[in-house]
Amino acid sequence: MTYQTVVLSSFEEYLTTEYDDAEATLADYRGSEVQYRNEWLLRFPFAVMLKLSFAEMDYANRWCWQRFGSPRGECYDESSEYRTCMIDSSHCHDGAWAYLWHTKTEYNYGYCEWFFSSDPQHAQFLEFVPTINWGENFPK
Numbered sequence: 476m477t478y479q480t481v482v483l484s485s486f487e488e489y490l491t492t493e494y495d496d497a498e499a500t501l502a503d504y505r506g507s508e509v510q511y512r513n514e515w516l517l518r519f520p521f522a523v524m525l526k527l528s529f530a531e532m533d534y535a536n537r538w539c540w541q542r543f544g545s546p547r548g549e550c551y552d553e554s555s556e557y558r559t560c561m562i563d564s565s566h567c568h569d570g571a572w573a574y575l576w577h578t579k580t581e582y583n584y585g586y587c588e589w590f591f592s593s594d595p596q597h598a599q600f601l602e603f604v605p606t607i608n609w610g611e612n613f614p615k
Contacts, residue, residue, distance in 0.1 A: 488524070515575060521597030522590050523600055527587060530583070530612070531608065536574060537610075541559070548568065549565075556610065572589065572590060573589070574587055574588065575588045
């Protein structure tokens with residue numbers, strides 16, 4: 476048995492949580508964040524937003540690596556709790572899925588979004604979500 480704090484969320488919930496009190500002053504920043512996300516959605520049109528711990532994010536990323544190969548973008552796996560890529564220098568991958576850490580909500584928790592290029596990947600990940608936990612490095 477391991478810790479489990481993951482919650483299925485949405486980009487809209489994230490925006491509401493992150494920008495709830497400053498509609499006018501942060502409109503430009505929020506707009507650029509929405510535009511940046513929309514650029515990811517052009518390449519990876521199937522998205523899942525989760526509110527979770529860093530350990531759960533690393534656990535989920537390892538699961539994705541094992542099923543779909545490496546993600547697209549800069550590789551941060553060197554600092555992962557559940558490392559899959561063993562390259563220690565700065566590098567990027569050109570995979571068929573990606574993830575984007577949006578914000579930290581409290582110590583070691585926040586919003587992360589996964590993007591997939593195919594509906595079957597997306598469906599597999601959604602089936603996996605209820606089993607995401609802190610993994611074997613954090614037994615109860």
